[in-house]
Amino acid sequence: MDKKYLQLLAKEFPNIDSAASEIVNLSAIRSLPKGTEYFFSDMHGEYEAFLHMLKSASGMIKIKIDLTLGKTVSSAEREALAALIYYPDKEQKRLKKAGILDDEWRRLTIYRLILVLEAVSAKYTRSRVRKRIPQDMVYILDELLNVTDDVIKEYYYDEIITTILDTGIADHFINELCKVIQSLAIDSLHIIGDIFDRGPRADIILNELMKMHDVDIQWGNHDISWMGAASGNRALIANVIRISMRYNNFDILEDGYGLNLRALAVFAGEVYKDDDCALFMPQTLDDNIYDPVDTKLVAKMHKAITIIQLKLESQLIKRHPEWEMDGRDVFGNIDPVNGSVELNGVRYELLDKNFPTVSREDPLALTDEENELMTVLTNSFMHSEKLAEHMRFLYSNGSMYKTINGNLLFHGCIPMDENGKPLSLTIEGEQYSGKAMLDKLDEVANKAYFLHPCDEKENSADMLWYLWCGPNSPLYGKDKMAFFERYFIEDKSTHTENYNAYYHFSEQADVCRFILRMFGLDPDRGHIINGHVPVRIKNGESPVKAGGKLFVIDGGISKAYQKATGIAGYTLIYDSHSLNLAQHQPFIAGESEHTPTLSMVERLERRANISDTDKGAELLGKIDDLRELLKAYRSGTIKQKQGRRPNGNCII
Structure with a gap:
């Protein structure tokens, strides 16, 4: 390994003890269960419905409440606790007005919230949990979450909760507990395009996404239009x-x-x-x-x-x-x-x-x-x-596609001809198809925004219009956008927009495997995850296609589509045990008890650890580098220095 690189690494890990300690630390992290990934698509400005999905982790928080408290707490109380976790400010104001917000309620609620927090944080390192907790609460919650003796635990909880009540910070403490539960319930968030248009406030959705700790966006044609x-x-x-x-x-x-x-x-x-x-x-x-x-x-x-x-x-x-x-x-x-x-x-x-x-x-x-x-x-x-702030976020966190943990995420399609072969598109005078097309279009999209005014910038911005509605656009995937005909021509036969052949061929497992191989993924273990095309479940359509190789998760969060789909959207949830689909009903403000219908679509052969993920591979690379550093220390190639690592915090 390059000696200069090892010398740089030695500045962070100055001796054998610090390097060996980090190897142990990273190895332990790799053995933890993988975090839960959430996949959303086609929010189309429906900020209230989407924010509710985020706050409730698409119903998974309610499931955690039921698993943790189901034997000791009534269904109505569990519903009330879920509503509090989703909307702590609003619920506390409502309860105060109703005269329910007394110290007995606060004591019991804090105790229950800590039990739920234990459940949602169980798969994380202590360091990672601490990073999600507000600074003024880190010590208290760290102590409460890490008492192992059940006899001591009850006494310890009672003493700390009593002190919280005596100091008058209980309402603030409850509020922050709820927000920490929300934060830990979603480990990473994947947005499969179309944040904008139709619904009222895409900007509010983006404001919320910018607060998330781990989020990526695969641009949709409505996003590319903005x-x-x-x-x-x-x-x-x-x-x-x-x-x-x-x-x-x-x-x-x-x-x-x-x-x-x-x-x-x-x-x-x-x-x-x-x-x-x-x-x-x-x-x-x-x-x-x-x-x-x-x-x-x-x-x-x-x-x-x-x-x-x-x-x-x-x-x-x-x-x-x-x-x-x-x-x-x-x-x-x-x-x-x-x-x-x-x-x-x-x-x-x-x-x-x-x-x-x-x-x-x-x-x-x-x-x-x-x-x-x-x-x-x-x-x-x-x-x-x-708008500029939101665009910079879309560019820094977004792309035409993403491969992560063996799965391929893109909004629309890989344009294909009638024989199932990838179609080519002329971009800057050259022909591109398949993965190369998406890579090139990613480059063009960045030029359109970040170049200073010039012909290349203008042509790149023109290309974004093609991506919005062009026949071979991977974000649009239809032969035409017939908005002129729908506005001005009565003959409805002219309104028809024919889908690209991808939408037929992608329902075949062999075609999905071919596409996964194109992007360097395991065709047997991987999945393709799309949005863009509303799944009309009321007509018998299923979001699971190609024998489970393809998931189309546009289920109609947008009110404009709900008559056609019969539901109000999907969330795909990938935890350490399985892949699950949450099917949502139309959102009604104030009726948070509408927990989505959850169905398992694939059970993993064994529980997935961080070692099975892209992050695990990255950590393994760091472990290998540190092992090389150990060899260099032991051989005397690089001299050790006294003292521990300057900052020993866990890296994830």
Whole structure:
């Protein structure tokens, strides 16, 4: 091993004792059970439902409560304890108002919470648990969690709890205990894309994700649309505004990100003042709390930004012939005078024929007023500090795909042709397919955001638009995005969006094994985990496909999908014993007793330890390095120094 590297390692472990101690420490950690991984997908701004899933660990905290207290505590009391753990502030205020919050209740509740905390922290090292505990509570909880003598334990608990009550910190202590339980229940969090759009507040979801200790994100096409908008792509800026107008979601734009829509409101009110814009009335799934806007004005704004988006998208298609999307240059084929459009050789009458900003000679040209509006909107997006903060988080914690602990995570698909072979995509003049395509697109996405203004940045941002809706996009996976047809054409046959062949072939176990091998994973032990396509369980569909090699976990957290799916989302939970699916019912605020239905989909042959994970492999590499350092000390190649390791805290 390189001597310079060993000399650097020796600064942290200056002698045989410190290096040997760390080898023992890391070996012990590798023998612990693996932490529980949670997989979520397609939250689509439904922050209340998603936050409840996080706070409840998708029902796993309630299961821990039942296992720990089920023989001694009534079902109603266990439900109440679960509600307290999920929402400690709110529940304590409610109980205080009801006159229940007395010292007897506090004493019993602290005792029960400590028992639940013992259960959720059992697989972690003491060091790791301490890192999740607020500094002012570390000593107290460390002592309470590590009493082993049952006779002493009861007396010890009683003495400490009495002191907590006497000092008046019980309510704060209960609050923090609940938050520590929440934190320890989820070891790592995987988001399989589509945080944004449809639901009211994706920004609140991101604020919460930024607090998590271990989270990764596989971008979805709705995420990439916002990433492109934040990179300055005007078509995607129009797109994210249009979708927000469609669902009447002003709060995320104005309150969440401070984006100023006044210019759009003024423009739309003037240009479409005599137009009722009936086809553009918003679908109101959630009320705006901070920025209520008259729905008639929303409809005008919705139409105004839709027309601008269609023009900008056709301009993009003409600018990038390598995408081979001429058939989707729909606005280039519009006849604004006769109110019709030609698609695939067929002329259709338009449902809305009022286009005051569209010229027959050049239907794709933005008017001076539209250009000025887009400049104002672009500046607003580019100067939003909160949006920039969230985008940096999406980039630093996100990617096109992730391989972890033998599993392959990506949002949409590996584009395939009708023979099941990976399709290629032209990126920066070269052809890419399969894993190489996703790797290259990851690079392009970073260029779009982080490069200084130049042609390469602009082209990369254009590529993000292709990822949003292009036919060979691994994030979209359909032959077209028919939003123009759904808005303007009555014939529903034109609304059909055909899925890429991947969605057929991926239901075959052999194809999933082929894809897993492509990404360097064990085809027999690994799984593919996707989102993007809502699983319609009410139609008999299952999220478990290809004999258990593929999990599709978009089950409809978004209210927009729940009529189609019949449920309200899935969580895939991978603990040290098994893989489990939690099937959620529609979230109703204040009804936290709706524990999801949990079903085991795969039992592991033996309990998985950290040694079986990617983290375990990383620790083994460190152990090997330390063994080399020991050899160097013992041979005299590197001289020992007196003293222990400067910082002996456990590394995980």
